[in-house]
Amino acid sequence: MNTIEKYKKFVNTSMVARVEPVVINKAKGATVTDMNGKQYIDCFAGISVVNAGHCNEKVIEAAKAQMDKLVHCCSYVYYCQPTADLAEKLASITPGRLQKTFFGNGGAEAIEGALRLAKQFTGKTEFIALQASFHGRSYATLSVTGNVARKRKGGPYMAGCTFLPTPYCYRCFFELKYPQCHLRCARALEDIIRFNTYDSVAAFMAEPVQGEGGIIVPPDDYFVEIGRILKKHGILLLIDEVQSGFGRTGKMFAIEHYGVEPDIMTMAKGIADGFPLSAFIAREEIADAFKPGDHLSTFGGNPVSCAAAVANIAYLEEEKVVEGAARKGGWLKDKLEQMKNKYDKIGEVRGKGLMIGIELVSDRSSKAPAVEEAKKVRDFCLGEGLLIGLGGVFNNVLRIQPPLVITQDQLEQALSVLDRSFASL
Numbered sequence: 001m002n003t004i005e006k007y008k009k010f011v012n013t014s015m016v017a018r019v020e021p022v023v024i025n026k027a028k029g030a031t032v033t034d035m036n037g038k039q040y041i042d043c044f045a046g047i048s049v050v051n052a053g054h055c056n057e058k059v060i061e062a063a064k065a066q067m068d069k070l071v072h073c074c075s076y077v078y079y080c081q082p083t084a085d086l087a088e089k090l091a092s093i094t095p096g097r098l099q100k101t102f103f104g105n106g107g108a109e110a111i112e113g114a115l116r117l118a119k120q121f122t123g124k125t126e127f128i129a130l131q132a133s134f135h136g137r138s139y140a141t142l143s144v145t146g147n148v149a150r151k152r153k154g155g156p157y158m159a160g161c162t163f164l165p166t167p168y169c170y171r172c173f174f175e176l177k178y179p180q181c182h183l184r185c186a187r188a189l190e191d192i193i194r195f196n197t198y199d200s201v202a203a204f205m206a207e208p209v210q211g212e213g214g215i216i217v218p219p220d221d222y223f224v225e226i227g228r229i230l231k232k233h234g235i236l237l238l239i240d241e242v243q244s245g246f247g248r249t250g251k252m253f254a255i256e257h258y259g260v261e262p263d264i265m266t267m268a269k270g271i272a273d274g275f276p277l278s279a280f281i282a283r284e285e286i287a288d289a290f291k292p293g294d295h296l297s298t299f300g301g302n303p304v305s306c307a308a309a310v311a312n313i314a315y316l317e318e319e320k321v322v323e324g325a326a327r328k329g330g331w332l333k334d335k336l337e338q339m340k341n342k343y344d345k346i347g348e349v350r351g352k353g354l355m356i357g358i359e360l361v362s363d364r365s366s367k368a369p370a371v372e373e374a375k376k377v378r379d380f381c382l383g384e385g386l387l388i389g390l391g392g393v394f395n396n397v398l399r400i401q402p403p404l405v406i407t408q409d410q411l412e413q414a415l416s417v418l419d420r421s422f423a424s425l
């Protein structure tokens, strides 16, 4: 049996529409090579993970050196140097007073822990999240996920979760236009608190740029308004940087674009350039709300993953990868905007840095989601050696989220494939 046949027989893939028909053998930088030696330009980075590039030499070197010394000890039972070093580094690169980190293994585990900590600190039990949000596949994280397509047949979900309309200007819930709307979607938070909660809200949580929801970018002043309302009601701001962190949007963390200080922040994906690791960080007094017995993770803060993460962050800083993401993303977005003038199936191009979404519509006046066309574009790109993502609440948003080290030449080739794919529709 070959790999695809083994998958069909032994790997449970019934929960995905399909696995892309590529058997990946190896990868370097932003280039992926399949078993037949065919090369692809990777514009999805394993769902926005390998920000410093596939098999980054510095990261691999650090992980290998750590593997020769210690692979596991349980970083909460014994002290472990890479875990301490990474926690110190995270305190210095995350916004504001965020200081103490808890480590887990994947995004959902980080969100689960962050929700628990918010409850523990505030003594309150409710959460408000955004309608098109995605926060993971575990019970609590699905409960605070707004995108209903991810929740079918999984309920009933955790009580006390309520949702605020997403700042999705292209499809505004209130049918208003920014800035004349005066941030109606943010101001609606007052109504949600008043009418949808029982005055026991621990935290409001949001992705600073929604990833799975379709690369939805809130207006520049959105989080300041949200922060003002939260402060008035004594509600924590929990920011989910699982997908948008570690340089993806042209800042180390996407919330830095918005000038607010989160109370708790979650991270995963880009933290260790592909090694499994996640984290949530909080101000000291919030973090210390956990008491003995309240939380743990056997593999959390794994020495190899932490050593990889320390090397990964050093690489992002030393090679100015984050600044590069801002520059390359700006260039790419401009070019895609120009392409929009050529193809009326492109409804909107949006994003920050190298987190770019292209929303396809059947026609621009009705904005009917062009779901089949989006699949066609993805398949055309695959055939031409370009990997892109597909997502959005209507499944009609092409996601361009390459390793941040992608070269200018690769970006130009990717653009040319996208151009031809739109022409083929």
Ligand SMILES: Cc1ncc(COP(=O)(O)O)c(C=O)c1O
Binding pocket: 047, 106, 107, 108, 109, 111, 134, 135, 136, 137, 207, 211, 212, 240, 241, 242, 243, 244, 268, 269
């Ligand atoms: C914003 C956000 N939060 C949480 C998660 C869940 O992460 P994981 O799949 O590692 O559990 C994701 C995954 O895509 C995500 O994009």
